[in-house]
Amino acid sequence: xxxxxxxxxxxxxxxxxxxxxxxxxxxxxxxxxxxxxxxxxxxxxxxxxxxxxxxxxxxxxxxxxxxxxxxxxxxxxxxxxxxxxxxxxxxxxxxxxxxxxxxxxxxxxxxxxxxxxxxxxxxxxxxxxxxxxxxxxxxxxxxxxxxxxxxxxxxxxxxxxxxxxxxxxxxxxxxxxxxxxxxxxxxxxxxxxxxxxxxxxxxxxxxxxxxxxxxxxxx
Ligand SMILES: [Zn+2]
Numbered sequence: 001x002x003x004x005x006x007x008x009x010x011x012x013x014x015x016x017x018x019x020x021x022x023x024x025x026x027x028x029x030x031x032x033x034x035x036x037x038x039x040x041x042x043x044x045x046x047x048x049x050x051x052x053x054x055x056x057x058x059x060x061x062x063x064x065x066x067x068x069x070x071x072x073x074x075x076x077x078x079x080x081x082x083x084x085x086x087x088x089x090x091x092x093x094x095x096x097x098x099x100x101x102x103x104x105x106x107x108x109x110x111x112x113x114x115x116x117x118x119x120x121x122x123x124x125x126x127x128x129x130x131x132x133x134x135x136x137x138x139x140x141x142x143x144x145x146x147x148x149x150x151x152x153x154x155x156x157x158x159x160x161x162x163x164x165x166x167x168x169x170x171x172x173x174x175x176x177x178x179x180x181x182x183x184x185x186x187x188x189x190x191x192x193x194x195x196x197x198x199x200x201x202x203x204x205x206x207x208x209x210x211x212x213x214x215x216x217x218x219x
Contacts, residue, residue, distance in 0.1 A: 001123075001218055001219070002014070002015045002016045002017070002121070002123045002124065002218070002219050003015050003216040003217060003218045003219065004126070004149065004151070004178065004216065004217045004219070005214070005215070005216040005217075006178070006180065006211040006212070006213055006214070006215060006216075007025065007027055007029075007032050007033065007034060007213060007214075008027075008029045008030070008031030008032045008033070008184060008213040009024075009026055009029040009031065009032075009053060009180065009181060009184045010023070010024040010026070010048070010053070010054055010128075010130070010131070010151075010153065010180050010181045011023070011024050011025045011026050011027055011029065011032065011056065012024070012128065012151060012180075013025075014119070014126065016101065016119060016121040016123055016124065016126070017100055017101060017121040017122050017123055019043040019044060019099070019100065019101060019121075020041050020042050020043050020044075021042070021043060021044045021045070021046065021119065022039070022042055022044075022045045022046070022058065022061055022067070023045075023046045023047075023048070023117070023128050023151075024046070024047060024048055024053075024054040024055075024056065024058070024128070024130070025039075025045060025056050025057055025058050025061055026052070026053050026054060026055070026056025026057065027039070027056060027057050028056065028057060029053065029056070029184055030184060030185075031183070031184055031213040032213060033213050033214030034214075036057050036060055036061070036064075039061055039064070039065065040064075040065065041065055042061055042062070042065040042067035043067055043068070043099070044067055044068050044069075044070055044098065044101075045058045045061050045062045045067045045068070045069050045070065046070050046071065046103070046117050046119070046128070047069070047070075047071040047075055047079075048071075048108065048114065048115050048116060048117060048128060048130030048131070049072075049075070049108070049110060049111075049112040049113050049114040049115060049130055049131060050074075050075050050078075050112045050113050051111075051112045051131070053184075054130070054131070055075070058079070059079050059082045059083075059084055062079065062084045062085075062086070062087075063083055063084055063085075066085065066086065067086070068086040068087065068088055068098070069084045069086065069087045069088070070087075070088045070090065070096065070098070070103060070117075071087075071088075071089065071090075071115075072089070072090065072091055072092070072105060072113050072115055073089035073090065073091055074089075074113060075089075075113060076088060076089030076090070077089055090103075090105055091105060092105045092106060092107055092115060093105070100121070100122075101119060101120065101121045102119075102120045103117055103118065103119050103120070104117070104118040104120070104144075104145060105117055106118055106127075106141055107135070107137065108129060108130040108131065108132035109132050109133040109135050110130065110131040110132050110133070110158075110159070112131075114130055114131060114132065115130055116128060116129045116130045116132060116141075117130070118141065118145045118147055120145065123219060124148045124149060124219050125145055125146065125147045125148050125149070126147060126148070126149045126150075126151065127141060127145070127147035127149070127150045127151065127172065127174070128151045129150065129151060129152050129153060129160075129168070130153075131153055131158055131159045131181065132153065132159060132160065133159070133160060133164065134160050134164040134165070134167050134168045134171075136171070138168050138171035138172050139171045139172075141171075141172060142171060142172045142173055147172065147174050148174055148175045148176065148219075149174055149175065149176045149177075149178065149217075149219065150168070150169065150172050150174040150176070150177045150178070150206075151177075151178050151180050152165045152168055152169070152177055152178070152179060152180065153165070153179075153180055153181030153182070154179040154180070154181065154182045154190045154192060154195055155181045155182035155183070155184070155187075155188025155189070155190050156182075156188060156190060157187050157188055158181075158188065159181050159188075161190060162179075162190055162191070162192070162194045162195045162198060163198065165177075165179065165195055166195060166198035166199055166202060169195075169199055169202075169204060169206050170202055170204060173204070173206065174206055175206065175207065176206065176207050176208075176209050176217070176219075177195075177199075177206050177207070177208050177209070178208075178209050178210075178211060178217060179192040179195055179208065179210060192208065192210045193210070195208055196208040196210070
């Protein structure tokens with residue numbers, strides 16, 4: 001069985017098809033339930049863009065576990081220069097073939113070489129939106145990859161707020177949406193239950209799963 005564990009902010013630990021994956025692992029964030037020392041095993045580390053609250057401890061994790069660092073080309077080269085042995089520098093577009101999994105780097109509207117990532121396994125398909133505004137081509141992400149689980153920022157100010165995230169859910173139509181990138185700092189304070197209300201009002205069937213840092217959603 002797979003799971004997604006929220007590590008606060010945009011950081012997730014994912015187990016998919018028995019691979020351990022970290023996405024945007026800024027685990028020194030103020031809400032993180034774990035420390036770098038707690039991470040001993042990883043197969044892949046994904047970074048959606050180069051801002052410090054997403055790059056986080058990704059390089060340290062890849063170095064200590066031997067995980068493959070996957071990101072847009074320029075960020076992957078920086079990781080390689082910093083001593084990461086296994087890097088995949090890719091770009092937005094088509095499939096990135098991993099050991100038993102497929103990843104797709106998709107657009108995001110933000111600064112700092114922004115992307116989102118879709119990770120497809122046998123068990124499920126997950127979309128981590130990175131930091132982004134809502135954009136119409138989320139419908140294309142739905143059409144091409146049909147992610148079952150969408151990880152969406154809702155904190156506003158730097159990313160979508162709840163109102164925009166509800167529109168993103170309308171475009172993506174995932175089975176489950178998990179809010180992220182909120183309540184780390186006062187400037188990105190948000191109430192995820194407002195997202196549940198907005199989604200219900202739109203008549204959408206997506207289940208909003210609200211996690212506390214350290215909690216897991218199993219699939
Ligand atoms: Zn950012």
